[in-house]
Amino acid sequence: MTGWIVAILLLSGLIGLHLGWRRRYRLLALGQAAKPAGLTDALGVTDMFENMAEGVLVTNQKGIIEFANPSFCKLFELAAEPKGQTVMEAIRIHEVHELVNLLRQNNQVVQEEIMLPNLDQQFLQVNGVAIRDRNENHRGAIFVFHDLTRLKRLENLRQEFVANVSHELRTPLSIIKGYVETLLDSETDAESLSHRFLKKIENHSNRLTFLIEDILALSHLESGDIGLDQREVNVRQLAEGVLDGLREMADKKKVRLENGVPENLTLFADSQRLFQALNNLVENGIKYGGACVRVSATNANGELDLCVEDNGPGIPAEACDRIFERFFRVDKARSRELGGTGLGLSIVKHVTQLHGGTARVESTLGQGASFHLTFPTPQT
Ligand code: ADP
Numbered sequence: 001m002t003g004w005i006v007a008i009l010l011l012s013g014l015i016g017l018h019l020g021w022r023r024r025y026r027l028l029a030l031g032q033a034a035k036p037a038g039l040t041d042a043l044g045v046t047d048m049f050e051n052m053a054e055g056v057l058v059t060n061q062k063g064i065i066e067f068a069n070p071s072f073c074k075l076f077e078l079a080a081e082p083k084g085q086t087v088m089e090a091i092r093i094h095e096v097h098e099l100v101n102l103l104r105q106n107n108q109v110v111q112e113e114i115m116l117p118n119l120d121q122q123f124l125q126v127n128g129v130a131i132r133d134r135n136e137n138h139r140g141a142i143f144v145f146h147d148l149t150r151l152k153r154l155e156n157l158r159q160e161f162v163a164n165v166s167h168e169l170r171t172p173l174s175i176i177k178g179y180v181e182t183l184l185d186s187e188t189d190a191e192s193l194s195h196r197f198l199k200k201i202e203n204h205s206n207r208l209t210f211l212i213e214d215i216l217a218l219s220h221l222e223s224g225d226i227g228l229d230q231r232e233v234n235v236r237q238l239a240e241g242v243l244d245g246l247r248e249m250a251d252k253k254k255v256r257l258e259n260g261v262p263e264n265l266t267l268f269a270d271s272q273r274l275f276q277a278l279n280n281l282v283e284n285g286i287k288y289g290g291a292c293v294r295v296s297a298t299n300a301n302g303e304l305d306l307c308v309e310d311n312g313p314g315i316p317a318e319a320c321d322r323i324f325e326r327f328f329r330v331d332k333a334r335s336r337e338l339g340g341t342g343l344g345l346s347i348v349k350h351v352t353q354l355h356g357g358t359a360r361v362e363s364t365l366g367q368g369a370s371f372h373l374t375f376p377t378p379q380t
Contacts (some may be wrong), residue, residue: 004255007152007212008144015061015369027376030359033046035293036076040131043372045204046067049067049069050069050070051304052069052071053071053147054068054071054144054145054146054147055068055069055071055072055073055074055075055076055124055143055144055147056068056071056072056142056143056144056145057069057072057087057096057142057143057145058140058141058142058143059087059140059141059143060139060140061102061104061137061138061139063086063087063100063104064084064085064086065082065083065084065085065086065087065090066083066140067081067083068081068082068083068090069137071145072145075122075124075145076090076091076116078090078091087100089342093114093116093117093158095112095114095126096114096126096143099112099126099141099143100128100141100143103128103129103130103141104130104138104141106130106267107130107132107136107138108129108130109127109128109129110126110127110128110129110379111125111126111127112125112126112127113125113126113148114126120149120216121149121152122144122147122149122357123147123148123149123151123152124145124146124147124148124279125145125146125148126143126144126145126148127143127144128141128142128143128144129141129142139184147150152265152377159219159222159223162215162219163216163219163220163223166215166216166219167216169208169353170212172214173205173208173209173212173371175208175312176205177202177205177209180198180201180202181197181202183198183237184198184199186200187219204344206241206339207336207339207341210339211341211343213345214341214343214347215343217276217343217347218326218343218346218350221350221351221354222350226354228269228270228354228355229271229272230268230269230270230355231268231271232267233266233267233268233269233271233274234264234266235261235265235266235267235304235306236259236261236262236263236264236265236295236297238271238274238275238278239259239261239278239295239297240259240293241275242275242278242279243257243259243281243282245279246279246282246283246286249286250286250293253286253287254291255285255286255290255291255293256290256291256292256293257282257286257292257293257294258292258293258294258295259295260294260295260296260297261295261296261297261306262280262297265297265299265304266375267304267306267374267375267377268353269355270354273351273354274351274355276347276351277347277348277351277352277373278295278308280344280345280347280348281308281348281371281373282308283344284345284371285308285309285310285369286342287312287338287340288312288313288334288338289310289311289312289313289368289369290311290312290313290368291311292311293308293310294308294310295307295308296309298303299377300362302377302378303375303376303377304374304375304377305373306372306373306374306375307371307372307373308369308370308371309369309371309372310368310369310370311367311368312368312369313365313366313368314363314364314365314366314367314368314369315330315361315363315365315369316330316365317363317365320362320363323345323361324345324346324348324349324359325346326342326343326346327343328342328345329342339379345359347355348371348373352374352375355371356374356375356376357374357376358373358374359372359373359374360372360374
């Protein structure tokens, strides 16, 4: 009998406990639903943002700041969180203001590097993404600001070092070349051992000269502080100049050169730098290509596409993705043998990017390669 009483008491205790917890859970759920949820609360990440080393900014659908973490305030030297202000009111940086506007219209991820207008030359990388609700309505945007200043300084130091070393190497190298040429002139027996050795020294010092010139050109282009001397360039004439300069080399290798660029096609560009890029591509076509190298160009849909194609062995698909990297060569030994430095295509890429364009290659193994430089052109 007492066993039954204990069992009944235990059961009623459990039922009471269950009902009590159910009520508490309902109240909790109701309380949360009743609380007005801001954008960052809804995301439930405010606490995490507070402790991040990167600056975080959240704007709502009207572009008004809803949240800025302490790192953001520190980066922009703000005394308090600029909640309720627009980006222009809070930090007065046009680039960020434009990103906010862009994300209000587009559902995309944006990335931009900006320099703060202070005396410390501070660089930031901004990554932004639009926030959409389940019905694809714009709810605002989140931005993360990374401080790139230290990285940029190191990068500048590296570039300066490379440029200085290359520059310092130039003088002794030209002296060595001068002596070798004099010795070669006085050596009449072309079959003698000393003549052969001198010829080798001459070849290698020439290679070293090309390498130094390419490194200098590249570090100059990479430094970003070169001014472009842009004006209307007749693309056909420019291509003709490049082909003329390389005709002797092409004749020696029995390569036919063709200029298929239409008359009167112009591009607003720095002609010397564009010449350099086109020259590298045509020279590669002669060195690595087949029997014909052709330059052509089209202008459509606000883009000018400058193309250099050859009918040589082509480039393997896995190499196409890496071909514009510094010192990347498909066949190292062959490139060296032909006097290549492995920097030609990097220079092409940088020159194109400086003009706001892109460089790419299309190739099928055994069926040649076509290099395309695409430049934006204002539509008329
Ligand atoms: P390099 O000084 O070695 O020519 P580049 O940067 O100009 O350096 O070219 C990188 C590599 O790309 C070359 O070593 C070569 O293997 C390959 N390459 C470039 N152009 C062509 C081409 N037209 N056909 C086949 N391979 C090419």
